Amino acid sequence: MNASNPHSEPRRRAAWAGLWIVGAVALGGLTVLDHPLVGAGVYAVLAIAALTMWARYPGTLFDERDAGIHRQASGYTIGVLGICSAVVFPLLTALHGIGLFEWGAWSTASAFIAAGIFAMYGVTTIVLSHNL
Amino acid sequence: MQNDLPTLRAANDMSQGDLAEAVGVTRQTINSIERERYNPSLELAFELAFYFDCTIEEIFHYDADSE
Numbered sequence: 001m002n003a004s005n006p007h008s009e010p011r012r013r014a015a016w017a018g019l020w021i022v023g024a025v026a027l028g029g030l031t032v033l034d035h036p037l038v039g040a041g042v043y044a045v046l047a048i049a050a051l052t053m054w055a056r057y058p059g060t061l062f063d064e065r066d067a068g069i070h071r072q073a074s075g076y077t078i079g080v081l082g083i084c085s086a087v088v089f090p091l092l093t094a095l096h097g098i099g100l101f102e103w104g105a106w107s108t109a110s111a112f113i114a115a116g117i118f119a120m121y122g123v124t125t126i127v128l129s130h131n132l
Numbered sequence: 133m134q135n136d137l138p139t140l141r142a143a144n145d146m147s148q149g150d151l152a153e154a155v156g157v158t159r160q161t162i163n164s165i166e167r168e169r170y171n172p173s174l175e176l177a178f179e180l181a182f183y184f185d186c187t188i189e190e191i192f193h194y195d196a197d198s199e
Contacts, residue, residue, distance in 0.1 A: 009149075009159055063157040064173050065164060 012057055019050035078121050084111075085118040134193040137166050140184050155179040 023046035030039030054061055089111045095101035103111075141151055148166070152159040157176060164170035172180070181188045 059153055060156055060158050063161050064176060065158070065161040065170055068170075 009059065009061065012053065012061055016050050016054060016061065019046045019053070023047055023050075078118070081114050081118050081121075084114045089115065133168060133171050134195065135165060135168070135191050136193075137162070137180070137191060140186075140191065144184070151180075151183075154183055 023043040026046070027039040027043040030036065030042065092101050092103070092107070092111070096103055137151070141148070146154075148162040149159045152162045155176065156179070161170065161172075161176075165172055177188045177192060180191055184191065
């Protein structure tokens with residue numbers, strides 16, 4: 001009755017995550033070590049391996065529960081970004097105004113990226129609210 | 133949410149993997165539903181009811197106090 005081996009499911013899921021993680025680490029690490037093309041190549045090979053493994057798995061590897069987990073994780077992540085956009089960065093700006101904080105390259109980039117992502121979340125929410 | 137999936141599976145001599153494959157989800161999802169750690173979508177609840185030829189209420193038992 002069961003065509004796919006149920007015991008292979010957790011292993012395949014772990015392999016899926018492992019391939020993406022190793023690929024990302026290879027991309028970042030080899031780029032830092034001044035081998036960006038090799039890093040991108042390793043990442044591409046591992047990404048293709050992960051997608052091929054998923055496509056060829058005879059059963060269901062990811063389902064609605066995984067989608068729910070991702071929704072919850074995304075919610076927590078955007079919540080942190082929202083707090084940064086609404087509280088932390090304005091507070092740092094106020095501190096900058098009274099000379100207690102100096103914006104550096106990394107903190108400025110972080111602030112703009114966090115604010116940009118939260119703005120994207122806001123626009124996506126508005127668009128989805130019109131469709132649901 | 134309380135449910136009778138383990139009983140229904142046993143009555144049909146099925147493993148969690150068998151049921152998962154029959155309704156198109158992972159074995160972990162069936163396991164989580166049986167342990168009352170995950171509430172299935174309405175679509176999956178219907179799939180399970182269709183599979184066991186019963187109603188959703190015959191599988192899942194809603195208790196507002198415990199939710």
